Amino acid sequence: MACRVLAARGLADGILGHISLRISENALLVRCRGTRERGLAYTDAADIRMVDLDGNAAAEGELDGGYAVPNELPLHTEVLRRRPDVKAVVHAHPPHVVAADLAGLGIRPMVGAFDIPGTRLAAGGIPVYPRGVLVRNRSLAAEMVEAMGGRPVVLLRGHGLTSAAATVEQAVLQAISVDTLARLALQVASAGGELQDLPESDMAELPDLGGAFNTNTAWRHEVARLGERR
Structure with a gap:
């Protein structure tokens, strides 16, 4: 459902982006791609697979049927290894977030009651990982986590964002707030x-x-919006 919400909000169009959830010390659920991949908007339960922190099946049959973990699985697992406070990780490619960062427009606490959680998130600072690379190994993932520090969200220059939280819902909502602030920044600057x-x-x-x-x-609102799109 969270993958569908990301797609519905325009944060993960097409087949790129993924979400993970820690379920034990060495195992996580993660959105994988199979032989009939259709994109995040069409994610169903079969696309969610249980793997260990090294990307191996955490139970018999979990990667059968042509399913493969994301190339950027280390992006998730390195956050989980280094941040015991985190249980869920979202990686998405919001175009407005990428554009605002490339334009030099930081994610700023410039609104008030319009989005209170988003304003508080931005007030703490949104760090940037300055490399536009595919975070495909632990070395690159460690660089990203270092840039992230203890913050809930980090922007990936020319790439997207990573959002981390105690729940999948919170991680997704954080990403939505950052995207909203990026859109507003672009609109203000263009005006x-x-x-x-x-x-x-x-x-x-x-x-x-x-x-x-x-x-x-x-979150109930985000799920309800999915029903309206059908």
């Missing part, structure tokens, strides 16, 4: 405006609406 951070006095007035609203309600 000749100047990006300005929200004043500290306004930041202090933004309430924490809690996980039940920020995550649970927001």
